[in-house]
Amino acid sequence: MPSVNEGEISILIGGRAGEGISSAGQIIAQLLSSLGYRVYMYLDYPSRIKGGHNFAIIRGADFSVGAVRETVDVLLAMNKETIDLHKKRLSDNGAILYRADTANVAEGIGVDMKGILASEHAPPVMGNTALLGAFVRSAGIEWSRAEQVFRHAIPKEIELNLRVAHRAYEAGTELLTIPPLITKRLPVVTGNEAIGIGLIEGECLLYCGYPMSPTSNLLHFLAVHANHLGMQVLQPESETAAILIALGGAYAGARTAVGTSGGGFCLMTEALGLAGIAELPVVIVLGQRAGPSTGLATYTAQADLQFALGAGQGEFPRLIAAPGDADEARWWTTTCMDLAWKYQLPAILLADKILCEGMYSLDPMEKPTLQVVPLMAGEVEHPYLRYAMTASGISSLKFPPYKGEVIRVNSHVHDEDGITTEDPQVTRAMADKRAKKLQGLQEEIEKMEPVQVLGIRDASTAILCWGSNKGICAEIGRRLGLRVVQPVVLWPFPESCFARAMEGVERWIGVETNETGQLSRLLRQFGYVPEGVVLKYDGRPFAVEELEGELKGRVA
């Protein structure tokens, strides 16, 4: 009988697209969370709406978790295929719960889903609820606790769902124990939701998104809540339109954001430069997925960093932050918005499918949110100069209508008043002005913990990672005695903080979900050369055992 192994447990649930694997996974995550576990969920699905094979792995642990293991303790199978595909992952005394009418597996326990649904006159889509009920019982979770989670998590027909779940619960048997932990219970959110919350808290008033994995769900999340929030959520004709709508909004004083993936980001690059030279703030949520081109639409990669660094013709300041989990996603989204507005420039929040569609425990208290930068109101200036030269490079920001004044923003090289010029001196001066903003931004960022040190903080061998590889590297780093350095802000590159984080590091290895080691390439520009890189580029995230094995061999 399996029990929680070294303070952690992994559960895999699988079935066909359309059978509610994702929502069942979320409920399992919330169940573990209600027991005090920190949770993480990985969702794997092909690019289809119904059929095929979907699965989710939910891992609960007594530490902050952000990755899955190859091995799972419980296998919940909506069909036989799930068992066939994943049985090999089962830990030695793992448990299988499966839909009884699809398979007959010696080592598992069949759930009479068909019978249960029939007796409650419930539709087939509630099959996952039945499986969940059986799981609750098998995991030794009290019904009352489960009921509370179900009530929160199931949006429709809750009573019927509860009856179905309870029937399966009653019919089930206890197979394992998941001892409750005495820690604060944390809410569970997807990365997209964390970003959405960050946008809401960052006072985003206008969000524009053309659907694209893995950020479509950010659009959906905001759309559902838009009305309560006085937020405008818009799906325009293209990504090109999306970002220009956002920039129009920013000109008129609305905090704006857009969300997309690489293909859509391509179409935004021209406007990125416009934001740069016109000094218009905008937050771009760039959810990376496996490319190139259409690539693997529903799988992951960290392969757009070099693109984000150089996107758009010419040179202009930009902010790029790559949060590693939901906490960071929330905080840095708000911070990106604030900094974009303070420094009047585009900010790119670089996420990926793993972060966007994964679920995490969110610790709202980890870091206080920034003081939201007020829109610069202040006294009347006359004549108002949109691009007035200042020591910081930051000009005062006003919006039309501004009595007695004209406010001009311009994609051409322009003078302080925003009027087009071709003068070489002004050209240089304005470039210097923008560069000064970047310098100020960098200084401000250096005070914000833009580089995380995790694992064994004083080890002389380090692994370097970014974005969604944070969790897995931290976990393995602790186990293998490695320092883990994770730059969250990638541009302007926080050189001082990074140098501090690397003090005493004698050798380091890069860990990235791409083919060419894009972070390492960036670090080389600053004089840091890796001993090696561990790269994965098949669309899937590293599993703990896999990366641990790789790293063990290298750092021995």
Next chain:
Amino acid sequence: MPSVNEGEISILIGGRAGEGISSAGQIIAQLLSSLGYRVYMYLDYPSRIKGGHNFAIIRGADFSVGAVRETVDVLLAMNKETIDLHKKRLSDNGAILYRADTANVAEGIGVDMKGILASEHAPPVMGNTALLGAFVRSAGIEWSRAEQVFRHAIPKEIELNLRVAHRAYEAGTELLTIPPLITKRLPVVTGNEAIGIGLIEGECLLYCGYPMSPTSNLLHFLAVHANHLGMQVLQPESETAAILIALGGAYAGARTAVGTSGGGFCLMTEALGLAGIAELPVVIVLGQRAGPSTGLATYTAQADLQFALGAGQGEFPRLIAAPGDADEARWWTTTCMDLAWKYQLPAILLADKILCEGMYSLDPMEKPTLQVVPLMAGEVEHPYLRYAMTASGISSLKFPPYKGEVIRVNSHVHDEDGITTEDPQVTRAMADKRAKKLQGLQEEIEKMEPVQVLGIRDASTAILCWGSNKGICAEIGRRLGLRVVQPVVLWPFPESCFARAMEGVERWIGVETNETGQLSRLLRQFGYVPEGVVLKYDGRPFAVEELEGELKGRVA
């Protein structure tokens, strides 16, 4: 009386837009060329069609020249403004020829343009011809030589033009001597024309361009000659369309190219990745101009290198070559086409306004053109697999209709047959296949002199430059005793050739027409760190004196 100073002469001609400054400049360049000089012309004009101030500086020298001096020996003024603006550039005993009815300048010689035109009943647009006639006389050039040049260079109403020029010639006085050189006389072309010739010689069958400075003239050049060449030249609705038309053409077997500048390139980035994963060849002529965004439409910069390196989501092989003058532009354009087809990938020819719209002496013999890679015909393969795995990563390339076979190209991750897959193993294998092509390409390129060493080739202090700064750096390098290293191919970076070029270099300085030293940033990735950088980012190219002064201070 000025004479050619150390084997070189500089002539500035200025006037309003619409007065034919560019064509007059070209004729002067051809005149100097007919005397055996190597020539270079810089054209400076604002973003307007008529009025304003345009000027061209033509420099002839007994060495291969690619930059202008601040000082000029002859000032040809179509109006008073030209004198006012440029008089300060005149060398000590320089000559001014000007249109008599617009100014009265003590130190210059007025040309009675009005009278000459009136007596020939010639239209005002022939004013530049009159000025040229006077110049021919003042420079001591034989009339017959001039007549021949005029006949080649003037497309319309040649006899009337000749009468006008001759009248001015007769009325003029000799002011200086430009001794003929006993060297091969070379044709004079713009960089755009050199690229165009490279495309023609590269068997480009379909060229697509949406107008944009500085590559519009490439579109015009090809459009004029398309019919004789059996070439298809097309102006589509947008740059997005342009590159996709090109890729469609490539799929069906036509060598294709597109031309644009940064803003249009932004709109092509999504299709760049498509070319990458679908393994479709295309040549993209990217003429850089001063940004960011609309920037300074008719001025120059080298600020899109980092963009070109990273453009497009995901990772895929690409070729980036940045020729430094017309010879290189012609040769590398053809070579980009050949290599794009051999390795089935996108090639970016990275030019800039200086190269595209500047005029150069072209030495057709400098390097033999490549053997054009034949479209792989070969024997029938069955079943034909568009993405067959091979040792080189290169699959055999066939086009529909292919009897009995199906040819599929795909923007998704796909198997050997081009069918979409989400399989992790195939994903990795296909990425490795593409990476292998890049490796093969790099090896081939290392044999092609992808890195030029100029100046004093064994000096231990070097300047590093790329693209259109080649000429000026070579010239100054020779004078200051510096080695000049110019990587022409920037990706895949020719590491071995570069290392060889840098052997014995103890310190180096980067010279770039941008704000952040983009080449230096690339070189840092390969372990090369500059002692400093000399950057110019006001839209104008370096003048010889300016850069020489800067460098003298640094390398002393």
Next chain:
Amino acid sequence: MTDNNFTSRADNTWCPGCGNFAILQALKEVFAELEHKGIPREEIVLVAGIGQHGKLFDLLTINGFYSLHGRTIPVATGIRLANPDLRVICVAGDGDCYAEGLDHLIFGAKRNLDITVLVHDNRVYGLTTGQYTPTSPSGFRGRSTPGGIQERPLNPLELMLASGASFIGRGYSRHRDQLKRLIEEAILHRGFAFLDILQICPTYSDLTEYYNKHIYDWDTATEDFQKAWEKAREWNYSAEGRIGLGVMYKTSAPVFEDAYPGKGSVSREVRRAFTERLLAERI
């Protein structure tokens, strides 16, 4: 390519009941018939957009270019210019080609490019799980518009008529025989042939009942622009109205590609000679 029914080994990943099955089947039958009529399968190229519709690319054993979202028409343009012997069929989505790629569609029609465009108009973004598209009816509640849209849909037939398409029709995924005939006629038409196919999407936008109630058949194709326009406006893709099926408009007009020289028509020697002459004039 020995199979006779153009069926590839790829998995079909559409939902049960999806209207795309009918379009797939119709295409297979049309290809077989064309082959019968002497148009070899090798001369057909399918250009697919990104969306559920694009999956035809994988499912059919036919030459294909799986392009980007919204970008079938420019690819088709390039193919036609490079080799005018090829027959190009674009399979596009309503999001794909009425939103992201609308300008290309209009320019394809303006140029009267000789291609066939089949729009799988399920009036929803299928593959990205159910957002509204330019042809979604007013009030449509999609995942990005849970409150229902207030916009009015575009009428693609009217737009195509205004843009210069020389063949315009409407099909319905539940009328497969008619659909097959329409597709074949569109492919055989010389010029820009456009079909808006009302494609049932049971998962996100099941309009079967609504369509069944309102459809009727247009009798013969008209060359009369005015009449065609009246037909196009019978239904505005939103409110009630008679939904005509069939060929709405058909005319003959000059084809874009004909103005261009064919493939590789000038020899390498001529090109060499040309550049040499050009350079000689520049000395």
Next chain:
Amino acid sequence: MTDNNFTSRADNTWCPGCGNFAILQALKEVFAELEHKGIPREEIVLVAGIGQHGKLFDLLTINGFYSLHGRTIPVATGIRLANPDLRVICVAGDGDCYAEGLDHLIFGAKRNLDITVLVHDNRVYGLTTGQYTPTSPSGFRGRSTPGGIQERPLNPLELMLASGASFIGRGYSRHRDQLKRLIEEAILHRGFAFLDILQICPTYSDLTEYYNKHIYDWDTATEDFQKAWEKAREWNYSAEGRIGLGVMYKTSAPVFEDAYPGKGSVSREVRRAFTERLLAERI
């Protein structure tokens, strides 16, 4: 902004005789008149595309957003959403907004966004020195088409009608008084107001004589779609035909922005409370 004629200190860089001078002057007069009518100049925003037309941005003393080539309409959309008190006027070019940005134009009309779009339709790319545009007449010889184009032009009025614009008209740069009236009416119209302005470009496309021969005035604006359509088709932008000037169509329809909450309508406290509640449900 103390001047009374909205004239900035920027140099005017158009060619002598350019029709843009008339549009500039008309706009100045309209702004003055609007101010008279109580619409403060601070509430007007000009969004300019890239091309000769865009230079209005520099020349006028009025709020402005100098956007990218082809991208006036989305910028205008964002401005209207952020602050529906602002009146937004897009000045666009025919290359700008019938080629590069055509889809935005159509979606602006579809949504019936409450903005004004003035297209400086000189039927040529002016700033890039004379290439053909979507409205260039058949046979036009531009720098990219020295042999003359065979394509037929788009008819922007017909397209706008098919797309849902609620105000459609045509002006002429040589009829300045009428132009002024048209622009003012367009600005005062609630909904998507579109004006195709036949703008003389003496340098690359001087059609003065041709226009002078064919123009006539439409009498009153019609709400009748059928009549409007007939007017739109009187002239196809290429062959001979009567070229009507004036308002072609005018109707009233729901405005896109009205479906959205106004600026900053929900307080920060409500937003905070919202996220707290949301998170509480996720424990």
